[in-house]
Amino acid sequence: MKRNGWMHLLLGGALVLGVGTAVAQGPGGGHRGPFGGPMELMGFEGMHGGKVVTGAPFSATSTSTTNQTLQDGKTTINRTVQGAIYRDSQGRSRREVTFTGVGPLAATGGTHKMVAISDPVAGAHYMLNPDKKVAYKMTLPAGGAAGNTAKSQAFAQKMQARQQQEEASGALKVDSLGTQVINGVSAEGTRTTRTIAAGQIGNSAPIQIVSERWYSPDLQTVVQSTRTDPRFGTTTFSLTNIQTTEPAATFFTVPAGYTMQAGGPGGHGHHGGAAAGVTPPPPAN
Numbered sequence: 001m002k003r004n005g006w007m008h009l010l011l012g013g014a015l016v017l018g019v020g021t022a023v024a025q026g027p028g029g030g031h032r033g034p035f036g037g038p039m040e041l042m043g044f045e046g047m048h049g050g051k052v053v054t055g056a057p058f059s060a061t062s063t064s065t066t067n068q069t070l071q072d073g074k075t076t077i078n079r080t081v082q083g084a085i086y087r088d089s090q091g092r093s094r095r096e097v098t099f100t101g102v103g104p105l106a107a108t109g110g111t112h113k114m115v116a117i118s119d120p121v122a123g124a125h126y127m128l129n130p131d132k133k134v135a136y137k138m139t140l141p142a143g144g145a146a147g148n149t150a151k152s153q154a155f156a157q158k159m160q161a162r163q164q165q166e167e168a169s170g171a172l173k174v175d176s177l178g179t180q181v182i183n184g185v186s187a188e189g190t191r192t193t194r195t196i197a198a199g200q201i202g203n204s205a206p207i208q209i210v211s212e213r214w215y216s217p218d219l220q221t222v223v224q225s226t227r228t229d230p231r232f233g234t235t236t237f238s239l240t241n242i243q244t245t246e247p248a249a250t251f252f253t254v255p256a257g258y259t260m261q262a263g264g265p266g267g268h269g270h271h272g273g274a275a276a277g278v279t280p281p282p283p284a285n
Helices: 003-016 036-041 104-108 144-169
Strands: 058-069 076-087 093-100 111-119 124-129 134-139 172-182 185-196 207-216 221-229 233-243 259-262
Touching: 144 172, 172 207, 185 221
Parallel strands: 134 259
Antiparallel strands: 058 076, 058 233, 076 093, 093 111, 111 124, 124 134, 172 185, 185 207, 207 221, 221 233
């Protein structure tokens, strides 16, 4: 895949997988559905599912690492996603991630940065491509943040029902790990063990996927997690340098000098110049 195509995949994938509900999850890490694995592997823990959180500002450094041993038992792949996350009292959020050792980057040793801004106040999401100085704008559907939250709640209910079915069948086990102070904040721990029965996906023996998540009720986000999956290796995620002060308002605006384009990366409506009627907000840091 070419470099531009890879960037479009990363940026577009982040949009599709829930930038609008960034840093908001339910106790124990929120949804444990089919999106959990890929999201964690790409370093998007804490970005999917949930609601717009107001009145709980914070900023933190985020780190996600994945260690995977290939089938030959000798080759080990290490992937790292580093970044930062910000949320203000109005529920606006910003997520910065730098990809290293993912896809074509693994061969070149290069890195790529992406920035996602969710602004429920203005009813818009932005994906920034710092390399090209382009901002992709997506407008919230009718109903704005309220409609988005309603959809998230409906999805959460479906996933909860699915979880109950899995627990009843013995495919999923959930254990409480109590409350601890993790990276300076109080967090509730949950361990989930999911078993994929032999033959379910062509596997000759059962596969166990074990996840531990530490969720902060005050911040309403996961502050630390570990996921071990024999198919993908072990992924760890953590928030450090957590500050509960109000981030600067400029973190939630598009920098000056960026070209504004409508639609997500790689999609329709983003070709050519700036989208009609779209004016970039004031400069950001």
